[in-house]
Amino acid sequence: MFRDDVLAGQVALVTGGGTGIGAATARMLGRMGATVVIASRKASNIEPAVAGLSRQVGRPVHGIVCDIRDRAAVDACVKSVIDTHGRLDILVNNGGGQFLSPAEVITPKGWDAVVATNLTGQWNITQAAANAWMLGHGGAIVNITMLTARGFPGMAHSVAARAGVEAMGRTLAVEWASRGVRINSVEPGLVNSSGFRRYPEGAFDLRELQRRVPMKRMATVDEIAGTVCFLVSPLGGYITGQTIVVDGGHSLWGDNWIVPDPEPLPDVVIPREEWEE
Numbered sequence: 116m117f118r119d120d121v122l123a124g125q126v127a128l129v130t131g132g133g134t135g136i137g138a139a140t141a142r143m144l145g146r147m148g149a150t151v152v153i154a155s156r157k158a159s160n161i162e163p164a165v166a167g168l169s170r171q172v173g174r175p176v177h178g179i180v181c182d183i184r185d186r187a188a189v190d191a192c193v194k195s196v197i198d199t200h201g202r203l204d205i206l207v208n209n210g211g212g213q214f215l216s217p218a219e220v221i222t223p224k225g226w227d228a229v230v231a232t233n234l235t236g237q238w239n240i241t242q243a244a245a246n247a248w249m250l251g252h253g254g255a256i257v258n259i260t261m262l263t264a265r266g267f268p269g270m271a272h273s274v275a276a277r278a279g280v281e282a283m284g285r286t287l288a289v290e291w292a293s294r295g296v297r298i299n300s301v302e303p304g305l306v307n308s309s310g311f312r313r314y315p316e317g318a319f320d321l322r323e324l325q326r327r328v329p330m331k332r333m334a335t336v337d338e339i340a341g342t343v344c345f346l347v348s349p350l351g352g353y354i355t356g357q358t359i360v361v362d363g364g365h366s367l368w369g370d371n372w373i374v375p376d377p378e379p380l381p382d383v384v385i386p387r388e389e390w391e392e
């Protein structure tokens with residue numbers, strides 16, 4: 116299904132493509148024949164990934180240093196992709212991140228930073244790609260979000276931003292469908308990616324968290340990348356405005372994050388009607 120010429124002639128931009136899920140997606144898109152450009156803030160993530168991905172794909176993969184929160188940098192990044200490669204058919208909005216915090220101690224600055232990256236940043240590059248290329252020629256956009264349907268304690272800022280991205284995606288899907296632009300979101304559950312190294316040591320007990328997933332394991336980065344590649348390929352050609360959950364059943368069962376029980380737990384007294392003995 117993901118044969119090596121299925122995306123031949125297409126140009127893909129993957130934000131956060133130097134690490135984790137983004138790097139796996141860049142590699143898979145490249146192996147499907149697309150010309151791939153990765154973009155993120157740190158040259159220290161982009162430069163080694165460009166070399167490593169080019170080796171793995173067997174063709175050059177390109178890199179641009181760009182902070183998606185900076186609208187001028189985003190416009191310049193999109194312009195550079197189109198000027199250099201002639202088009203921009205696929206955008207994977209994967210760049211993002213957050214810090215874990217109980218909601219009551221998230222500072223205004225912390226809230227703004229997480230929303231700027233995970234909502235406004237994704238909007239910035241989506242609108243820039245649409246205006247510079249996709250609304251005139253068609254295109255496919257996939258947003259990587261997170262599990263948003265249930266409570267996600269410790270992530271109030273990020274889950275709000277990601278739910279906003281999904282809602283934005285549904286709206287853009289309708290506004291832009293007749294212009295040949297499709298936009299979908301992928302919600303990963305627990306993914307075994309380098310991203311977990313960004314959290315303080317011990318922030319997550321990943322071994323324990325795996326118990327809470329019906330499939331009893333984390334996803335691989337390729338299992339997320341595969342869904343993204345399906346959605347942007349011709350096989351996903353009639354899918355737009357959807358959110359695909361890739362979580363091993365996690366959102367159907369189990370806890371994302373353990374909230375302590377009150378002590379002592381209240382007694383449970385099963386009620387009787389007053390006329391019962």
Ligand SMILES: NC(=O)c1ccc[n+]([C@@H]2O[C@H](COP(=O)([O-])OP(=O)(O)OC[C@H]3O[C@@H](n4cnc5c(N)ncnc54)[C@H](OP(=O)(O)O)[C@@H]3O)[C@@H](O)[C@H]2O)c1
Binds near residue numbers: 130183209213261307
């Ligand atoms: N791993 C999971 O279990 C999981 C679950 C649900 C959702 N997700 C989401 O999936 C995405 C990828 O996660 P991952 O696990 O692969 O972790 P990761 O390695 O931390 O990936 C995040 C990527 O985003 C880039 N990035 C962060 N801020 C950026 C900005 N302002 N502008 C441009 N790029 C930026 C980072 O590169 P720079 O530092 O170079 O900017 C990095 O390459 C993230 O949005 C993450 O929150 C992950």
